Amino acid sequence: MSMARFSPFELVLINSRSQVDTATLLLLAWVLVHRQHVSEGQRRRRLAQVTAQFRHGHELGPVMGIAHSQNLQAIQLAAEILRKECSPERSLSVIHQSIAVATDDGELSMANHYILRFLADLLNVTPTTLSTLFYELTGRPFSTPEDPSRHVYWEQHNPDYFTQKAREAAAEQQAREDAEEQARQKAQQREQKKQRKQQEKQRQQEEAQARQENTRQERARKQQRDEQQRRERARGEQAKHDQARRERAQGERRQWQRTSLPPDRTSRALAVLGLPPGASRSDVRIAYRRMAQLHHPDRFYTESEHKVALASARFQRIKNAYDYLMQTY
Incomplete structure (x- = not known):
């Protein structure tokens, strides 16, 4: 082919x-x-x-x-x-x-x-x-x-037809709305009767609840007064305890200061680190590391606040002594 x-x-x-x-x-x-x-x-x-x-x-x-x-x-x-x-x-x-x-x-x-x-x-x-x-x-x-087969085309080119359609649709809509309004009115009348009965019942319940609420409020006020008195007593006891603790801490701090300060500053610093007069710079470093590990406050975090405070004071004295000696030597 x-x-x-x-x-x-x-x-x-x-x-x-x-x-x-x-x-x-x-x-x-x-x-x-x-x-x-x-x-x-x-x-x-x-x-x-x-x-x-x-x-x-x-x-x-x-x-x-x-x-x-x-x-x-x-x-x-x-x-x-x-x-x-x-x-x-x-x-x-x-x-x-x-x-x-x-x-x-x-x-x-x-x-x-x-x-x-x-x-x-x-x-x-x-x-x-x-x-x-x-x-x-x-x-x-x-x-x-534009397409004559589409609805929008005839809306633009034959408005009279769609105006009539709009009137008919509006009349149908109005008839539906009238019927719905009548149904709503009947339903509203039934609902009003039901509400009057419920309101009477609710009024009685509210009166009973008001009496119960007054009783609860009076009981709550009494409990609040008792709780306030208990808190005031607890605050007084805590204040006394804090004052006694501060006084003990001050006494121990003064005792520590009296027993741990040699005559001159260099000797006092060496004494804080547990070193004799004439110790070398290397001895100062070694002694500081040993004393810092021994008296660091983190070692006493499980103890009382008083012991933690004393440990912090001792550690600060050790740090001050070390800083002074490293600047002097």
Whole structure:
């Protein structure tokens, strides 16, 4: 059979590994040739990019040539292949790819506006789904031209008809509202009778609760007075205990000072570290580390506050003696 009997697109289909991919390729190319301000090289690169996973197995050049020639018979053949062979998932994928290649630069040409609607109708994709996909990809709504089959068109071009419809709807709404109002009034009367009975019962309960509340408040006031007296006694005892503890601490501090201070400052500092006169700088360091470990306040954190205070005072004397000796030696 002579190959001349086949059209260029039919020859491409014969050599294709996947006729569905080839048909999709032609329709995407059809969209690309209607892109404005795009060079031929950019169109071919974009087509190759978006169809990289296709299994057609042939060059893109012949398909782009068919798309440029606006061969409606080839486009119709590709559309019929997609209508018969595409699954719902593949149909959505084709629409997704078509929107992407039609709006790369953010602008949608008038021709591609109608091509997208044609493809959506061809693949049984609803206008709502098409608008949703378009908005998700571009961030802009998919504008809808005037269409006599739509309700909005007749609202604009035949206002008298819709005015009459609005009057009839208003009358029906008023009738419904009147019936609802009568039903509400009857229900309200029944509710009022019920509420009067409940109010009488509630009044009796409130009087009983008021008597119980007075009794509870009186008992609470008595408990509060007893608690306040107990706290005052506890504060007095605590104050006496704190005063005695401070006096003991002061006495022990004075005794410590009287027994631990040699005549001159250097001798006193050496005595605090437990060193004899003439000790070396190295002896001072060793003695300080030993005394600091022995008298550090952290060792007494489980003891009483008084012992912790005494330990802090001893440690401070050891630290002052060490600092003085390290500056003097």
